[in-house]
Amino acid sequence: MEAARTALSATNPEALSRQKQQKRIGLKPLPNAIKGAVILRFAPNPNGPLTLGHARGVAINSQYAEMYDGKIVLRFDDTDTKVKPPLPKAYSWIEKEFEWLSGKSADIIIRASDRMPVYLDYANQMISSGFGYVCRCSAAEFKKLRDSKTPCTCRNRLIEENLKDWDSMNNGGIEEGGAVVRVKTDLQLPNPALRDWPALRIQHTSHPMVGEQYKVWPLLDFQSAIEDYEQGVTHIIRGKDLMDSTRKQTLLYQHFGWNYPETLYWGRVKVHEFGSFSTSGMRSQIEDGKYSGWDDARLPTISALRRKGFDPAALRDFWIELGLTQKDISISMQTIESFNSSIIDKKCERRSFIRGAKTLHLDSSSFSKEPIMKVSVARHPDGSEIGNREWDMDDGSILIEENDLKNNKIRLKDFADVQISENKAIVESWEKTDKRQIVHWLPSSMAISATLTRNKGDSLVIEEGLIENFELNEGAVIQLERVGFARIEPVQEDGKVNLLFLHG
């Protein structure tokens, strides 16, 4: 060690006196990014609303857009009508969710299905120029040929013949599965996924947005590549499962003489509590009635998180802290919740919620002749939310949780030390005099019945209780004292208050 130091002091003395390592804050710089000239895109399939996983794409892309004064394109990749067909309502849901998550709407919004003429035109160019061809082989036949690096018989036909087949693909003359358009690549490429990859295929099913006017639809690798070029996208950030897609698209760009955008990847994310996010899986389970809708509290959708009361800034902070690593990771909702707590705690008012209520009669006779009529407690302990909640004591009957009756000397929070004796709570002191347990409570006259729903794994647990009837505004996120955060759901016909548990 000493020898190393002396060697160092001779050759590289400044190395001995540098600062301690700090953690980099925020996202690392984008490669080759010019401020003001960055164009990013977020391209979901509108087969359902956004999930927690999509939030990563929104958060990171919009953060980079902000860092570089760039633009962000929201593009609906809706070119599949069979496997993951578009859900018409999802388009506007996604636009709104994007806006909610990023705090502003996308700079440009486009639907691939509206851009079909562009894609078909490029496909036509590709065939006319000879770097694309119509392949009539079945998928299975082609796979065999591809694996042995041999061209299929369709590959070397004349351009005129290809154009003729292209026309009949487009006018419905060829059945679904009867032909695809392939991009010519080097068949000796070591990566089998890249050899003469398919760019467009036939779908005769009706598209929910544009109907039956197109018989040929581009696949993701082609549509996305063309559209990125058309929009001038400079940086693509996508999952690393799409690495081969980048390589395929780069080959296509070479044919067209274009430069491929800078591309960055992230790894797969699982959340302990939810597993992975499959929009189509959720969709079928909602249709089967297993979940009440996309905002069912058990689902990892943005709509469910929003309904529970997550703050979009917490979601953003969380994803930006995770950054852009290519590692496959498994994270816990607890981490997201702690981001959320730190944002919402200071602005959530407190309310008392009593489960398993036990009625006691308050006896303050040894302190005052007159019964106590009013109690005033803070909306928030730190005064971040200024003001008080005014409680009307009425006949002096109060409620506490049965669980809190284990001790017979307790402190009613913000009120009095009491001794429990049968059904009486006898006031011993107004001031806090000892270390006895502090419990939350409520005058009976302030109580209104309520339910608290929380998701435990894949089930919903509903607790009945009584909530403090003081400014219960629909949609507000409040902190139930000694319970946790919850959001007030729309009031039902029976007047009952429904609370949806957020987290502790």
Add this chain to the structure above:
RNA sequence: GCUCCUGUGGUGUAGUACGGUCCAUCAUACCGGGUUUUCAUCCCGGCGACCCGGGUUCAAAUCCCGGCAGGAGCACCA
């Protein structure tokens, strides 16, 4: 099978391009303590990691070689 990616504490993450700043950053979780009229918040302390093996070097988390482990793609899905 072919192709590609990734391995830093319980979970994430910084540092790796150009080896010394690193007895390795920060957060979260957990444990302990303090403040507080909530089991909330806040504060303090603790805990605990460079996948393995070689090599190069005065010096390796960082470079090289070889293993091992995990993940992804090879769809007429996105």
